[in-house]
Amino acid sequence: MSSDHYFTAQPASDDERRTRTVRLAGRTLEVEVAAGVFSPGGLDKGTAVLLDHVPAPPATGDLLDLGCGWGPITISLALAAPEATVWAVDVNERALDLVRRNAERLGLDNVRAALPDDVPDDVRFAACWSNPPIRVGKQALHDLLTRWLPRLEPDAAAWLVVQKNLGSDSLARWITEALGLPVERTTSSKGFRVLRVAG
Numbered sequence: 001m002s003s004d005h006y007f008t009a010q011p012a013s014d015d016e017r018r019t020r021t022v023r024l025a026g027r028t029l030e031v032e033v034a035a036g037v038f039s040p041g042g043l044d045k046g047t048a049v050l051l052d053h054v055p056a057p058p059a060t061g062d063l064l065d066l067g068c069g070w071g072p073i074t075i076s077l078a079l080a081a082p083e084a085t086v087w088a089v090d091v092n093e094r095a096l097d098l099v100r101r102n103a104e105r106l107g108l109d110n111v112r113a114a115l116p117d118d119v120p121d122d123v124r125f126a127a128c129w130s131n132p133p134i135r136v137g138k139q140a141l142h143d144l145l146t147r148w149l150p151r152l153e154p155d156a157a158a159w160l161v162v163q164k165n166l167g168s169d170s171l172a173r174w175i176t177e178a179l180g181l182p183v184e185r186t187t188s189s190k191g192f193r194v195l196r197v198a199g
Contacts, residue, residue: 003136006103011174018099022052024072031070031102038069038093038133046192047072047131053187053194057081060158061126064089067133067150068113077129080109087123090115090146102187116147124151128158128197134166141173149179152199159186160195168193 017034020042033040039047057063060083065073068088076087088111090100096113103111114138128148134141148156162168170182174197187194 001194006061007149020152021070025076027079029075031072031075032098032105033070034094037092037098038067038131039072040070043072044131045190046143046161046163049157049187049189049192050129050131050159050194051076052149053189054159057129058084058126060084061153062087062123063149064125064128064130064151064158066128066130067145068099069095069131070101071095071111072114073113073129073131074099074113075102075106076107077127078103078111082108082110084110086111087119087125089116089119093115124153124156125199126156128152128156130158131161134162134171138167141171142178145175146179149175149197149199152197154199156199157199158199160197161192162195163192164192166193171195 017032019030020033022029022031022043031179057077057080059081063077063084063086068074068090074086081107081120099113142170160169175181175197182198184196185193186196
């Protein structure tokens with residue numbers, strides 16, 4: 001067993017790449033996945049719930065996938081909004097390499113895969129879709145959301161999917177109390193909640 005987590009910067013596990021067939025943005029696609037990255041077997045349940053219940057993203061502007069993994073949310077945003085710039089942000093170098101390779105494989109030239117510190121400070125986001133890394137721990141998760149949610153443009157929204165039994169309701173309360181951002185629980189499905197955070 002590897003002690004790697006998907007939020008490890010440089011996973012020590014074997015970087016064995018595999019292709020998987022997934023359905024994203026209404027299309028059947030071949031993507032590359034690997035160990036040491038979140039959901040190495042393909043599309044996870046939480047992300048699938050999120051993608052099934054979010055509205056179409058803005059057609060233009062900067063869009064954020066926070067904690068992108070191998071890129072299912074990034075790919076969905078890039079396909080749905082080809083005129084937008086999609087920022088795929090992760091601390092995991094292997095994840096960012098997979099996102100770049102998957103975007104190139106699919107001809108998505110509007111994807112920018114970046115470490116958090118490599119996103120210019122003046123970029124504001126027209127939308128954020130995220131399956132946030134709940135298992136990093138409460139303080140690290142709060143730090144992450146404190147850094148990124150206030151970067152939403154006025155009238156923009158972040159859509160987060162969180163397992164109910166991993167604290168979706170308490171997280172919603174914390175976002176409102178600590179960040180002053182209203183949160184609406186829009187969907188409950190398959191043990192997950194989708195939260196809409198207003199910018």
